[in-house]
């Protein structure tokens with residue numbers, strides 16, 4: 001598939017207007033390509049500059065963040081928040097603290113969020129933010145001062161009905177807690193619904209930390225079930241060792257699969273006995289060490305510096321670390337080793353060439369827009385609990401998550417079918433999400 005002439009002209013326009021933002025261009029191209037069958041069927045979807053509006057963020061905030069380290073030295077970072085679409089609700093999406101964060105990264109993530117959040121059916125607009133701050137090696141006090149400095153500017157752009165950030169790479173419950181503390185101090189309001197992924201005592205939902213990883217595995221389970229298979233006894237290759245990877249590994253184990261790898265930016269661990277969650281927790285969350293330390297606790301496991309896990313033979317693969325981490329060569333290796341399905345826990349982890357390999361080999365690929373939507377869906381549940389001053393049990397929240405993932409799976413599958421591309425989750429997810437947001441935009445008039 002490629003783009004028709006109108007979509008190609010729009011894509012060129014997006015590239016010219018947003019120079020040097022390769023990840024954003026990639027995300028836009030993927031969506032424009034995937035929705036081609038819907039545009040052919042209903043050319044009216046192009047009316048009123050709908051696609052042009054969809055590719056132009058509603059607002060972009062860039063700001064300076066000044067903070068001091070433990071030695072009293074001053075540092076300057078750059079903060080970002082992109083509100084891409086509020087057609088369906090307040091801007092919603094995480095914050096990423098990582099040294100490589102740029103406006104292009106945040107824009108690609110916010111763009112992805114449009115379709116993902118639409119698929120949840122929970123009335124969420126789309127946004128994303130972050131900073132080029134590297135949390136690695138920073139003390140707890142430094143992290144807190146950075147969060148406070150970041151929120152000192154960002155707070156004026158947020159609110160439970162305006163823009164509701166959460167976590168992403170480098171931002172977990174601790175950081176969201178500090179961000180919320182500063183928000184509360186500056187606004188004189190305990191507006192819990194302004195941030196999600198909060199610690200439970202501050203109004204955070206139970207099961208929000210687990211939701212993205214669990215949801216990805218629920219989605220993968222549905223993909224296998226649609227082909228008459230199950231996760232039981234399947235070998236899984238997982239990348240990452242953060243929030244999403246950890247909880248994906250936990251749920252895979254619970255459903256009888258054997259996840260044998262995890263990774264960080266330095267390399268990957270292969271543990272043929274199955275990744276030990278207690279050890280992973282100790283290394284990554286308690287001691288905050290590099291993943292290489294895992295093998296000190298599990299001598300039968302091996303650490304492969306500088307490599308990714310995709311050459312390890314597996315039945316299912318779950319890239320859960322970062323964008324473009326699974327390339328064409330890795331996809332060819334996975335295909336050669338007989339992988340049945342790939343579920344993206346991360347946002348855009350497969351390169352376009354890798355997506356092509358999976359598609360041509362007939363390997364089911366669950367795109368992040370659908371497969372990792374459980375995180376933001378559970379953030380919507382957190383907003384519901386905060387608005388009602390209520391607290392749901394873990395079991396109730398997990399049940400709602402499961403139902404949501406099943407509904408998204410069904411929407412992707414039936415939409416792909418309807419457009420003559422059965423089993424193509426990439427097409428199904430993009431078109432299903434697009435149709436929802438397009439209808440909302442039309443209903444709002446020219447805004």
Ligand SMILES: NC(=O)C1=CN([C@@H]2O[C@H](COP(=O)(O)OP(=O)(O)OC[C@H]3O[C@@H](n4cnc5c(N)ncnc54)[C@H](O)[C@@H]3O)[C@@H](O)[C@H]2O)C=CC1
Pocket residue numbers: 094167168169170171212240241242243244245263264265266320321322323325345346347372373375376
């Ligand atoms: N936290 C959430 O609720 C959601 C996260 N995501 C996506 O999931 C992915 C992972 O996010 P989290 O687990 O929340 O972040 P995290 O900060 O908890 O973990 C990130 C993991 O990725 C690894 N990593 C980072 N850069 C890497 C690289 N270049 N190569 C290999 N590994 C690398 C880190 O070592 C770490 O293990 C991201 O793509 C994020 O956008 C998607 C939906 C929701």
Ligand SMILES: O=C(O)CCC(=O)C(=O)O
Pocket residue numbers: 092093094095116164165166167168196347372373375376377379
């Ligand atoms: O929970 C949220 O608001 C956003 C999660 C997120 O950043 C994502 O879905 O990529």
